Amino acid sequence: MNAAAGTLQYVPIVLLLGLGIGLCAAIFIASTLLGPRVKHPRKNMPFECGVPAYEGGSHRFSVRFYLVAILFLLFDVEVIFFFPWALVYRDFISVNSFILWEMAFFVAIFLIGYFYIRKRGALEWE
Secondary structure (H helix, E strand, O other), X not given: OOHHHHHHOOHHHHHHHHHHHHHHHHHHHHHHHHOOOOOOHXXXXXXXXXXXXXXOOOOOOOXXXXXXXXXXXXXXXXXXXXXHHHHHXXXXXXXXXXXXXXXXXXXXXXXXXXXXXXXXXXXXXX
């Protein structure tokens, strides 16, 4: 492989990178030129819903909000693993049953975690 053929393989990457940077710059410039220029005091307020703030911005939230968010992300990421497995499983169903048992083990761990958080009451609101 010569040097010219080695550098030609990077041309699509450089073009795509240049296109991405150019598109970002064009969107930024267009929003600067076409965006509203009139500053209104109401737009600089922290809440635009029309309801005045009744508490400061530093009041405490319940831990359950964060717990539900973390659990959602955890189970969402675990479910993402089903898609590649389903694509591969179709081709290897007659060859090897190892991947079936591997996924059964994964689902068992998934269900143990789910029933554990249900038993602890992490998904229930009071």
